[in-house]
Each structure stands twice: as C-alpha cells, then as structure tokens.
Amino acid sequence: MPHVEKGMQVGLFGGSFNPPHAGHALVAEIALRRLALDQLWWIVTPGNPLKAGKELAPLAERIRLSEAIMRDRRVKVTAFEAGRNLRFTADTLALVKERNPGVDFVWIMGADNLRDFHHWQRWRQIALTFPIAVIDRPGATLSFLSSVMAKTFDYARVDEASAPRLARMQAPAWTFIHGPRSPLSSTALRAVRQGT
Template sequence: MALMQGPRVGLFGGSFDPPHLAHRALADCALAELKLDKLLWIPAGQPWQKAGRQLAPAEQRCAMVQLMMDGEPRFELDDCELRRSGASYTVETLRERAVNHPGEQLFLIIGQDQYARLNTWRDWPEILQRATLAVAARAGEAMKAAPELQATPHRMLPLALPAMAHSATAVRQQVMRGEDIRPMVGNAVAGYIAQHRLYEKSEY
C-alpha cells in the first residue's frame, strides 16, 4: 500500500472529559516517534460507544483541551466532530480530512484497547485504508487485535507510552470525592474544573 508523502498529521480523538496528563504524554510521544508536522486534538461530539453518559459541555471540554495543549505549537484543536450532528464516527472525520486537506499522510492515534476492538467501528476497513494506526502500547502487554483486523492488511506503528494509571473516569471520581486532581490533570485544568464546578455531580 503506497504512502502519501505530504504533511504528516496525527489525529487524536476522544471525549477529553476531562483531558489528563496521560493524554498529553501520548500526544507528545506521537509527535516525537511519528515525526509529525502537527497533531490534531479532536474532541468527540457524542461518542457512539458512550451514548449512555452525559458529557461535559463541548465548549468546556474544548477549553480544557486548549489548556492541556499549551506550550506545543504543533498541537491544534479541531472541533469538526462537535460541529457534526449525531454520533461521532472516526471514518467521517477521515473522509472530511481527505476532502478538505488532500495529500496529507494521516496517523490515527489510538490506545491498545481501541485497537483490540477496532473491528466494531463503523466502516473500519475504510479507516485502515485512509490512515496508519499509531497504537499506544501499555508497558509489558502484547499488542492484540481482533482476528478480522489481523486478517486485513493495514499499517500499524506501536507507540511506547510510559506507564500512567490516569483515566478520565478516575479524575471525575476524585472530583466528586473532593480530592486533589492536580497530579492527574495539571494545575491549569484542575483550576478550570474547580472554577466551573465540573464533575461535582454524578451525571458526569
């Protein structure tokens, strides 16, 4: 499969509800290991796999991503999925990118858990055609993919991510318990969450 030789662009999607320091570590790792020209942080509108939980408002998640991106000029916020009605599907983002920015070499940055179930994503064979998968490998764990994915030719590059036990769920739970979340999200995002009193109620 021939690779395009245009700008190298990473696509890093997620709920970012909230973004935390493991997100930043993965983004920094992708920039360095993939030699990206830029990396797009793409907050999801309503992720189809998380339809049962109410997300924090889009503008607040974007504001927190902006704070998490601070200091790296190659990071950009892309709100394409927030402007789209209905559920957020990665394949639609890749299609739009190909139309609006032809010639880019796209790298889809995902976690190992997402790689293992990528065959459940909408139009997943098309995703494999449109982007190289950059998969964050957890320390000491073997890379796993579903048999369907293993049987389909695709480009996959592992990203060596330092072990970090951070998760957005853990951050939200700590906020509800009144605990200090700065070690997980940094001072700026922690301050924003406190100022706007996010995640203090159980619906988040």
C-alpha cells in the same frame, strides 16, 4: 479544520476527552516525537457512540481543558466534527482526506482502544483510510497481539522503527509504539470527581 500545507505529516488524535488528562498529553507527545509529525490535531468529539448514556461535560469546557493541558504549538485542538454533525470516526477521516489532498495523515489511538476497535462503526474502512499508530497504555500492551483488528490486519503491521515514515505509507499500515505509560484515565478521574 486546522490549516495544513501539502507535504505535512499530521496526526489525528480523537476522543471525548472527558476530561482530558496527562495520559492524553503523553500519548500526544509520544506521537509527535516518534511519528515525526509536523502537527497533531487533538479532535474533541461531540460524543462517543460507544459510550452512549455516559454524561459528557460541555464541549466548550472539554476544548478549554484540552488547550490548557497541551501547550505545544504543533498541537491544534479542534472540534470541527460538531459543526458538521459527524458521529463516526470513519466519516471524520473520509472528510479529512477529501479536504486535504497532499497531506499525509496518521490516525493515533491508545492501545486501550485497540482492544475494542472492531466495535467501531466501519472499523475496517478506518484502517483502509489512513495508517494507524497505536500508543501503549497501561494494561493494554498485549492488545496488539490479541485484538480483532491486530489479527485482521496482521499483514499490515509495520515495525516500530519505521514509525517516522508511517504517515507516508499507504493504508492499511499500522504500528504499535512502546514507551512511557500514564496510569490516568478519564473514567477514573470522573469517578473521583463524583466521589465514588
């Protein structure tokens, strides 16, 4: 896990990053700016239980490519889940919370993930562990109104103008952040590489 100090505001941005691309970098940049983060942990996961059967590039390659695409010193590319055999986000967040008292974390995800968030293992627990910032993605803008998570935690939605204070809020708390969107996706990039 990257080093942090008490009182810091830290974003957690996890994914398979298979491959990482400019759309991921844009989400990270928006999160750093709009959430007033001291750090952002770019967490390269060893796998994704919801994408079982899909071929993943080696973890070391995904880490290397992530470091190459994200040059901001506040971004810490890490794959600490692999060394602890963590498969589910809920377990990762519980460990981060336990190991880093006094640090204010916020979970960051693209709006395309909000649509299927209720399929994640113990998704309610995730929402109750740390505040969540959902960053707009093409074709997913309305997910903040229609998703199961958005409806379930409607009472905990915070106005976007409060985003700089989100990490310090008690979970459940979440916001939807509008902004520039990249049309890139890892799925499309893999398809191009495979010539489909």
